[in-house]
Amino acid sequence: MDGFPMTGLIDAQAYIDGAFVGSPTVDVLDPATGEVVGRVPDLGAAEARSAVEAAQRAFKPWAAKLPKERAAILRRWFDLIIANKDELALVMTREQGKPLAEAKGEIDYAASFVEFYAEEAKRVSGDTLPTHRTDARILVLRQPVGVVAAITPWNFPAAMITRKCAPALAVGCTFVVKPAMETPLTALALARLAHEAGIPKGVLNVVTGEDAPAIGEVFTSHPAVRVVSFTGSTEVGKILMRQAASGVKRVALELGGNAPFIVFDDADLDAAVEGAMVSKYRNMGQTCVCANRIYVQSSVYDAFVDKLTAAVGKLKVGRGTEEGVTQGPLIAPDAIEKVERHIADATAKGAKVVLGGKRHALGGTFFEPTVLSGVTQDMAVAREETFGPMAPIFRFETEDEAVGYANDTEFGLAAYFYARDVGRIFRVGEALEYGMVGINSGLISTELAPFGGVKESGHGREGSQRGVDEFVDIKYLLVAGLAG
Ligand SMILES: NC(=O)c1ccc[n+]([C@@H]2O[C@H](COP(=O)([O-])OP(=O)(O)OC[C@H]3O[C@@H](n4cnc5c(N)ncnc54)[C@H](O)[C@@H]3O)[C@@H](O)[C@H]2O)c1
Numbered sequence: 001m002d003g004f005p006m007t008g009l010i011d012a013q014a015y016i017d018g019a020f021v022g023s024p025t026v027d028v029l030d031p032a033t034g035e036v037v038g039r040v041p042d043l044g045a046a047e048a049r050s051a052v053e054a055a056q057r058a059f060k061p062w063a064a065k066l067p068k069e070r071a072a073i074l075r076r077w078f079d080l081i082i083a084n085k086d087e088l089a090l091v092m093t094r095e096q097g098k099p100l101a102e103a104k105g106e107i108d109y110a111a112s113f114v115e116f117y118a119e120e121a122k123r124v125s126g127d128t129l130p131t132h133r134t135d136a137r138i139l140v141l142r143q144p145v146g147v148v149a150a151i152t153p154w155n156f157p158a159a160m161i162t163r164k165c166a167p168a169l170a171v172g173c174t175f176v177v178k179p180a181m182e183t184p185l186t187a188l189a190l191a192r193l194a195h196e197a198g199i200p201k202g203v204l205n206v207v208t209g210e211d212a213p214a215i216g217e218v219f220t221s222h223p224a225v226r227v228v229s230f231t232g233s234t235e236v237g238k239i240l241m242r243q244a245a246s247g248v249k250r251v252a253l254e255l256g257g258n259a260p261f262i263v264f265d266d267a268d269l270d271a272a273v274e275g276a277m278v279s280k281y282r283n284m285g286q287t288c289v290c291a292n293r294i295y296v297q298s299s300v301y302d303a304f305v306d307k308l309t310a311a312v313g314k315l316k317v318g319r320g321t322e323e324g325v326t327q328g329p330l331i332a333p334d335a336i337e338k339v340e341r342h343i344a345d346a347t348a349k350g351a352k353v354v355l356g357g358k359r360h361a362l363g364g365t366f367f368e369p370t371v372l373s374g375v376t377q378d379m380a381v382a383r384e385e386t387f388g389p390m391a392p393i394f395r396f397e398t399e400d401e402a403v404g405y406a407n408d409t410e411f412g413l414a415a416y417f418y419a420r421d422v423g424r425i426f427r428v429g430e431a432l433e434y435g436m437v438g439i440n441s442g443l444i445s446t447e448l449a450p451f452g453g454v455k456e457s458g459h460g461r462e463g464s465q466r467g468v469d470e471f472v473d474i475k476y477l478l479v480a481g482l483a484g
């Protein structure tokens, strides 16, 4: 990757209007050690406006390209991401902390959106509809909206960007993104590869800066921005939605979760344990679709707790770059404090620590993978997203009780359940108030499916053919005067 040091101290520049700009002054820290991994520029409102205006200038020429031309450039970007996967994964692990194997998996996942939408670029079509007049025809066009401004989180530093950027560019939009300042290096490395792939200047822009509200204010108020696409907490999503209202801008929101994971008495318990492990402990539990509450039917409760505890005991905590490590550090001290707060609240109300429950001997932001039993609905962990490696296990008696508990939240992103009775599968799958439901699987994310939530987990979908919907306008043409 030309001009981007992938190892050592990584001094990276922001990417605006096809140029690498800004002095790298803000430290990016390795959460495992506290060491400085690299530095990025601290840009603000002025540069955010420059980026939006560069994207505005680039829009019409980019939209005027043939879909096949846009597809070819996206395909080259995909090929470069895959060719640089190992280096990109190392940068990600160093700034985010996840184990290297998971980082490589995320690069594959991030690249899959670029690959998918490189293909989809050639398939975004409109309609001709049955007419109501003999002298007229009804046409429906799907046209790119224009400039898309995005803000993304630190937990999936690559995939949360490409899941937005790839469909936007594919349909002919141009794109400005502010990544999280905990993990900006991955975003800038992707921009470097996009530049090498030949994405024209102004089509993709990456603005790094500490003053997220100031940058967000530009994104939600600049008249050239048509869509604001946000992935992050529900709290910030609401702020951005309010700000975007002043210009009636479309917002696409991928927000917080509180996923229930239900194990019925007819489940394959070993499969349920395997699903709970991947759903709960992926990315150290710092995932919007993590199992946040595990509900187990009474008759299989003790067996499930024993099996899950045995599996959790096999997790290896350490630096993500170390061979065999499956649990890295949490992103920051406040993440540890939230896990400790949830454990303290639960145990004060009667829950029991079956395994773990405290900071790891490695210190810093390492935490022992934890299992709690005897958890009940009155505990904070039933209402709040823990975002850490802690599995709280609740007991329930009946199917209706489980569904009621699962739906008792303002969130609605992902839910999971394990059962083998086909009637139960359809009853519960249809009754759960979530955008995505994993049935006998703890891993649901793929570029082939529409990812997104309901209620306060947001709206809009990313991935699948529906992933372009946020970035196109529907235009109706009535062509009359056609009478012979
Ligand atoms: N639904 C999804 O697909 C999805 C994916 C990943 C993370 N998340 C959610 O994100 C949260 C964790 O990520 P986080 O801590 O980075 O979230 P966050 O909301 O604190 O930050 C997300 C992004 O918003 C920026 N930001 C913060 N305040 C802002 C403001 N006032 N104006 C403009 N931008 C602002 C941050 O700099 C960051 O880039 C969790 O709630 C998680 O569930 C959801």
Ligand SMILES: O=C[C@H](O)CS(=O)(=O)O
Binding pocket: 155, 156, 159, 286, 287, 288, 289, 445, 451
């Ligand atoms: O944290 C949120 C991500 O969207 C999770 S996933 O990688 O898409 O499953």
